[in-house]
Amino acid sequence: xxxxxxxxxxxxxxxxxxxxxxxxxxxxxxxxxxxxxxxxxxxxxxxxxxxxxxxxxxxxxxxxxxxxxxxxxxxxxxxxxxxxxxxxxxxxxxxx
Amino acid sequence: xxxxxxxxxxxxxxxxxxxxxxxxxxxxxxxxxxxxxxxxxxxxxxxxxxxxxxxxxxxxxxxxxxxxxxxxxxxxxxxxxxxxxxxxxxxxxxxxxxxxxxxxxxxxxxxxxxxxxxxxxxxxxxxxxxxxxxxxxxxxxxxxxxxxxxxxxxxxxxxxxxxxxxxxxxxxxxxxxxxxxxxxxxxxxxxxxxxxxxxxxxxxxxxxxxxxxxxxxxxxxxxxxxxxxxxxxxxxxxxxxxxxxxxxxxxxx
Numbered sequence: 001x002x003x004x005x006x007x008x009x010x011x012x013x014x015x016x017x018x019x020x021x022x023x024x025x026x027x028x029x030x031x032x033x034x035x036x037x038x039x040x041x042x043x044x045x046x047x048x049x050x051x052x053x054x055x056x057x058x059x060x061x062x063x064x065x066x067x068x069x070x071x072x073x074x075x076x077x078x079x080x081x082x083x084x085x086x087x088x089x090x091x092x093x094x095x096x
Numbered sequence: 097x098x099x100x101x102x103x104x105x106x107x108x109x110x111x112x113x114x115x116x117x118x119x120x121x122x123x124x125x126x127x128x129x130x131x132x133x134x135x136x137x138x139x140x141x142x143x144x145x146x147x148x149x150x151x152x153x154x155x156x157x158x159x160x161x162x163x164x165x166x167x168x169x170x171x172x173x174x175x176x177x178x179x180x181x182x183x184x185x186x187x188x189x190x191x192x193x194x195x196x197x198x199x200x201x202x203x204x205x206x207x208x209x210x211x212x213x214x215x216x217x218x219x220x221x222x223x224x225x226x227x228x229x230x231x232x233x234x235x236x237x238x239x240x241x242x243x244x245x246x247x248x249x250x251x252x253x254x255x256x257x258x259x260x261x262x263x264x265x266x267x268x269x270x271x272x273x274x275x276x277x278x279x280x281x282x283x284x285x286x287x288x289x290x291x292x293x294x295x296x297x298x299x300x301x302x303x304x305x306x307x308x309x310x311x312x313x314x315x316x317x318x319x320x321x322x323x324x325x326x327x328x329x330x331x332x333x334x335x336x337x338x339x340x341x342x343x344x345x346x347x348x349x
Contacts, residue, residue: 005131012102012297025298038298047296050127057126060146060264062252062318063156063177063185066234067259070153 002032004053097176098208100294101128109176109205110135116174118166122159122187124178124319125295132176139176151261159187164194167202178295180209184231184251211249213293214321217301220247225326232256232322235277244281244327250274254318265318272312282327284309289323290316 007029011017017025025042037053051057098104113119113135122142123129133139142162145155159175166173175181181188182204195202211229215222226246232253234240242248250256255263257270275284285307292302306314308324316322 005127005134008127008297009102009131012100018103018297042298045298045300047127047299050296054127054130057129059124059126059129059143060318061124061178062152062255063122063187064231064252065152065156065186065261066231067237067261069259070151070261 002034004035004038004050007032007034007038097123097128097132097178099124099179099210099213100208101125101131101296103297104208106205106207109207112174112205113176115172117171118173120159120163120173120175122175122177122185127296128178148264149262153186153261156187156190160191160194163187163191164198167195167200168198177207180207180212182206183209183211210293210321213301214249214291214323217293218289218291218303218323220323222247225330232274233258236273242278242281244324245330246326248324250322250324252318253316253322254320268312271314271316275308275311278308278324282308282324286327287325289325290314290320291323292317292320 011025017028020028022042022045026039029039029042035053037050040052041047041049097109098106113132116136117138119132119136119139120142121129121132121139123132129139129141129143140162142159145158145162146152147155163173163175175188175191177185177188179185188204192202192204214220220227226243227249228243228246229249229251230240232250233256235242235250236257237259253271253274254265256266256274258266288306288308288311290302290304290306294301302320304314311322
């Protein structure tokens with residue numbers, strides 16, 4: 001079975017594959033011996049189905065705020081609950 | 097990192113990643129983070145520092161502390177953010193400011209942003225009618241002037257009105273306040289576009305169109321951006337045009 005991350009990168013950088021229809025891409029992935037999860041995600045046009053292979057990985061995307069009243073918040077004075085329970089040291093963070 | 101896995105990472109950004117001692121990552125998709133781990137052996141996710149009930153501002157300051165600590169230790173540090181690291185992102189600007197103030201060399205590389213993808217996927221040229229961008233909450237918390245003859249792009253509508261900075265999302269009643277503010281400049285029938293760009297290359301852009309009055313009852317995630325097309329035609333400025341006519345006549349004479 002082909003590596004799913006490598007296949008995604010290959011699709012992302014290939015003009016033909018990046019704009020291929022779901023049917024065309026499914027054929028390509030079949031020939032490449034892609035994982036069942038990747039093939040299912042392409043057929044359903046739903047990348048959330050990759051969770052079957054990688055697990056559910058919720059990601060926060062908000063990285064900015066103009067809301068007043070938080071200018072002086074100091075992490076040096078946070079209590080323990082403000083720190084991640086398992087600080088990441090290069091290991092995958094599968095969910096929180 | 098840009099927005100889409102495999103498509104947007106610039107050669108220069110990739111080189112920075114490969115030559116760094118340590119990588120910090122704030123990405124929009126777990127699979128993209130896994131891809132990043134293929135590029136470097138020491139990728140430290142910033143995601144675990146978020147927590148419901150904790151101010152996001154505390155999280156962002158923690159990120160700055162984590163990054164600057166490694167810089168002070170003499171490491172070559174690269175922080176990888178989804179999209180463009182300097183657009184709607186507080187900590188990248190802050191950590192560069194802090195590092196430079198302490199005498200370290202620090203800079204930002206641009207990336208393909210959600211805004212860039214929005215223009216391409218929705219077929220919008222911001223130069224045609226002009227385009228305003230606001231964090232949605234800023235429209236509620238401050239008196240801003242909307243120009244409805246141009247495009248209006250609202251970011252972080254999914255958490256609009258959250259003054260605690262501790263919620264994962266806000267509900268219909270908060271979006272209703274946003275609609276009430278917008279209704280000063282737009283008809284409730286006005287079309288609103290809810291857009292989400294592509295993170296994985298097997299996805300398609302998500303584009304939904306609803307009337308402004310229906311925005312409160314429409315679920316909007318923090319990954320989505322709301323666009324209001326122009327509501328009014330551009331109004332000619334006759335006074336300035338006359339002044340320019342006079343200048344043209346004088347330059348010909």
